Amino acid sequence: MLHTTKKHKDHMKNTRPFFYKFLSFLTKLSNAQMLSIFLIKLLTVFAVPLAILAFTKVSFADYPDRPIKLIVPYAPGGSSDIVGRQVAQFLSAEMGQTIVVENVGGGGGSIGVQRVATSTADGYTLLLGANSELIINKLLKPELPYEVSKDFRALASIGVGPIVLIGKKSLAANTFEDVLSLAKSTPGGLSFGSSGNGTIQHLVGEFIKLKSKVDMTHVPYKGAGPLAADVAGNQIDLGIVTLAAAKPLIESNKVKVFVVSSESRSEFSPNIPAMSETTSLANTTIETWYGVFAPIKTPNAITTILEKKLKGVIDNPDLNKNLALQAISINPKPAKELQTYLSKETEKFKSIIQEAHINIQ
Numbered sequence: 407m408l409h410t411t412k413k414h415k416d417h418m419k420n421t422r423p424f425f426y427k428f429l430s431f432l433t434k435l436s437n438a439q440m441l442s443i444f445l446i447k448l449l450t451v452f453a454v455p456l457a458i459l460a461f462t463k464v465s466f467a468d469y470p471d472r473p474i475k476l477i478v479p480y481a482p483g484g485s486s487d488i489v490g491r492q493v494a495q496f497l498s499a500e501m502g503q504t505i506v507v508e509n510v511g512g513g514g515g516s517i518g519v520q521r522v523a524t525s526t527a528d529g530y531t532l533l534l535g536a537n538s539e540l541i542i543n544k545l546l547k548p549e550l551p552y553e554v555s556k557d558f559r560a561l562a563s564i565g566v567g568p569i570v571l572i573g574k575k576s577l578a579a580n581t582f583e584d585v586l587s588l589a590k591s592t593p594g595g596l597s598f599g600s601s602g603n604g605t606i607q608h609l610v611g612e613f614i615k616l617k618s619k620v621d622m623t624h625v626p627y628k629g630a631g632p633l634a635a636d637v638a639g640n641q642i643d644l645g646i647v648t649l650a651a652a653k654p655l656i657e658s659n660k661v662k663v664f665v666v667s668s669e670s671r672s673e674f675s676p677n678i679p680a681m682s683e684t685t686s687l688a689n690t691t692i693e694t695w696y697g698v699f700a701p702i703k704t705p706n707a708i709t710t711i712l713e714k715k716l717k718g719v720i721d722n723p724d725l726n727k728n729l730a731l732q733a734i735s736i737n738p739k740p741a742k743e744l745q746t747y748l749s750k751e752t753e754k755f756k757s758i759i760q761e762a763h764i765n766i767q
Contacts, residue, residue: 469708473504475531476698479518479539481511485567485648488732489696490534493564493716496725500715514604515539516550523557527701529708533558535699538606541752545759546604546766554748558699559709562716563739563747565729567694568649568672569610571598573662574640582665582684585644589620598644599625599633603766607646609755610667610692612762618686637661648694649675649733667692674733695737695751697744713741 476497478490487509494505510518519539525531540554552558571582579585589596600607603626615622625642627633630651637645638660645652645661649672655661656675666672669682669691681687698716700709719725720738729736739747758764 469529469711470501470503472530473506474501474529475506475508476534477518477522477531478507478509478534479511479515479521480509482509485650485694485732485734486515486534486536486696489564489729489734492725492728493534493698493719496719496722497715500718514543514602516543516547516552519543520550520552522699522701523552525701527703527705529700529704529712531701532561532712533699534564534696536694536696537751537755538694540699541748542604542606542609542755542759545752545756546764554699554752555745557702559702559704560741560744560748561698561700561709561712562720562741563737563744564696564698564720565734566696566737567732567734568674569607569646569667569693570649570652570656570675570678571610571614571664571667572634572637572645572647572652572655573664574637574643575660575662576640577643577662579664580662582679582681585664586618586620586684589618589622593621594623596643597623597625598646599627599636599642600646601630601633602626602628604764606692606694607648609758609762609764611646612764613690613692613758614681614687616758616762617690618684634661653733672733673735674730692754696734697739709741 474497476490476494478487480486487507490507494507498505510521512518515536516539519533519535522531522533535554535558540558544550544553571585573579573585577585577588579588585596598611600611602608607630608624608626611622611624614620622644627636630647633642633645634647634651634655636642638655646667649666652661652663653675656663663675663678665681665684666675666678667681667690669680669689671678671680681692682690698712700712717738720736726736
């Protein structure tokens with residue numbers, strides 16, 4: 407058994423205060439080091455986001471500091487191209503920056519739409535879109551790699567263009583009711599042309615057939631020009647085209663005109679009855695509309711600027727006058743209202759496509 411000597415006990419007693427002091431020093435040192443490390447890590451975590459935020463504020467303040475591209479998803483010369491160039495001209499003046507119109511045709515407008523959907527969401531690539539390529543194409547071709555509600559942010563509604571039903575001069579009908587009666591008496595005997603399978607003009611024809619319970623034969627054309635020429639030349643019974651495309655033929659009395667596919671008569675041709683005036687088609691509106699869109703992830707700071715500037719464009723009376731020459735009326739809608747409108751349009755066209763069993767696969 408070991409015995410602790412008095413000398414050893416005294417030594418232990420004398421060294422204990424030193425040991426506690428040393429231990430306390432180490433604890434304080436450790437705490438200080440840990441605090442330093444913690445502060446360094448904290449600064450590291452917040453430094454980068456703060457720097458990005460500061461840079462972003464400067465970037466947004468300078469927007470736009472270079473030209474903006476406005477993609478029109480069709481070849482030059484059509485209604486979308488005309489509307490796009492008018493918007494570009496007036497938006498350029500509002501923003502003090504060049505707006506370059508780029509025509510990206512093909513795929514019924516889907517190629518240009520996809521180009522914008524996959525572009526950098528920085529406010530420098532925008533889309534002049536219409537219902538045919540944004541909604542109808544996707545409903546008829548689900549495999550298309552974009553969806554308006556998930557890939558695009560609505561910025562402004564620009565305007566709407568009415569669609570009319572015209573007929574050859576020799577057709578034994580003078581009113582829309584006459585056309586429907588003739589179609590009922592000769593099932594499948596009347597033919598109607600459109601700008602192509604799956605176009606909005608095609609859907610108007612199918613909608614008339616569906617709601618009026620008549621049978622007519624659809625003949626797809628490669629554009630409104632050849633179709634209108636064939637109606638004027640008595641080569642086809644009926645044609646469904648935009649009012650802008652039909653107006654010269656109507657005014658020169660080369661075709662008959664029966665109805666405009668809107669709920670009320672067009673301000674540009676008030677003598678043409680509205681489709682909704684027919685009982686079976688009451689409360690109906692199917693028009694071509696045009697709007698400006700950005701990729702869905704475009705920052706709020708940029709879309710706020712664009713929405714404000716586009717409102718200035720829409721409020722410009724000169725734009726109204728220029729688009730009126732194309733039978734397109736200004737139809738201003740705030741961005742949120744336009745987004746809701748798109749959802750309703752999608753449901754409307756989905757219903758027509760399903761009920762009419764339209765399939766272009």
